[in-house]
Amino acid sequence: MFAQQKVTLPKGRHKIIILDEADSMTDGAQQALRRTMEIHSKTTRFALACNASDKIIEPIQSRCAVLRYSRLTDAQVLARLLEICKKETVSYTNDGLEAIIFTAQGDMRQALNNLQSTFQGFGHVSSENVFKVCDEPHPLLIKDMLQHCVNGNIDQAYKVISHLWNMGYASEDIIKITFRVCKTHTMAEYLKLEFIKEIGYTHMRIAQGVTTLLQMSALLARLCKLSSDPNKIKK
Structure with a gap:
């Protein structure tokens, strides 16, 4: 109805319709919107804000200029x-x-x-x-755990993971913080890449449903093994 209204505007000016959370619209509603955009394109401009652009149908995307905004620094x-x-x-x-x-x-x-x-x-x-x-695992504890792994000290690393587990943190929470801390942790670059790869594999297994303490302990063992044999990684 707003698009149909006749409004006297200076030449080159258009009415503007802003639709927030447009990705929650059904396909039928988006098809109807596409038709409305076609009919009133000379007098009205549409701005669609969404979190997932892939949920917007292709006919609407092709009629719009897509602006993507990254996370803030x-x-x-x-x-x-x-x-x-x-x-x-x-x-x-x-x-x-x-x-x-x-x-x-x-x-x-x-x-x-x-x-x-x-x-x-x-x-x-x-x-x-x-x-x-x-209610997230404290990154300083995760940092200490990673440093024990870099030093090859599996016993001390396990004490940290066991402490976090007994505090009630889920394996998903622990592995996410571990990944974020590992990205900025001070260690050899080649070792950091191997750590991130192992953390990623473990995250995949956790996502598949294997969320036990044993799974997290196995990750620490693999990280300590990588630290104890750096020549093998370099090769």
């Missing part, structure tokens, strides 16, 4: 968090903001939700409080 998220903390007088520590950035992974909405939840719950944004709210 850590610096962009940090700048906005600092601005909000200043205006809202939020008590925080540097490691607390780092924890929020780590958990958000470039998603500003997630970062703001975590910031607000932590401050409302504890009155102070620290690393410990953030991970209590987000």
Whole structure:
């Protein structure tokens, strides 16, 4: 009905219809929208916002200019968090903001939700409080576990994974944080690539349903084995 309305606008100006979450529309609704876009193309412009462009039918995609937006950088998220903390007088520590950035992974909405939840719950944004709210394995524990694997110390590495398991964390949560920490962990580049490959294989097995502590322990054993025989990897 809005597209059908006659509105007096300067030459070259168009009415604009913005449809948010367009990927949740059914195929039938999208087919009807395509027809509406064709009929009123001279007077109306359509903007469709979605998370998954593959759920938009091809006839609509071919009629649109597709603009893809990547995740925000850590610096962009940090700048906005600092601005909000200043205006809202939020008590925080540097490691607390780092924890929020780590958990958000470039998603500003997630970062703001975590910031607000932590401050409302504890009155102070620290690393410990953030991970209590987000309920993710602490990356420092994962970092220690990976370092034990780099050193080939399977016993100490297993103590960390066993501790996380007894705290109730699922194997999916542990393996995701392990991957994210491994990407930035300080180690030889060739070894890091092998670690990431093994973590990826284990993640695949977990996704297939093998979510036991034994599966995680086997990953640590393979990582320690890689560290103990670096010449084999180089070859």
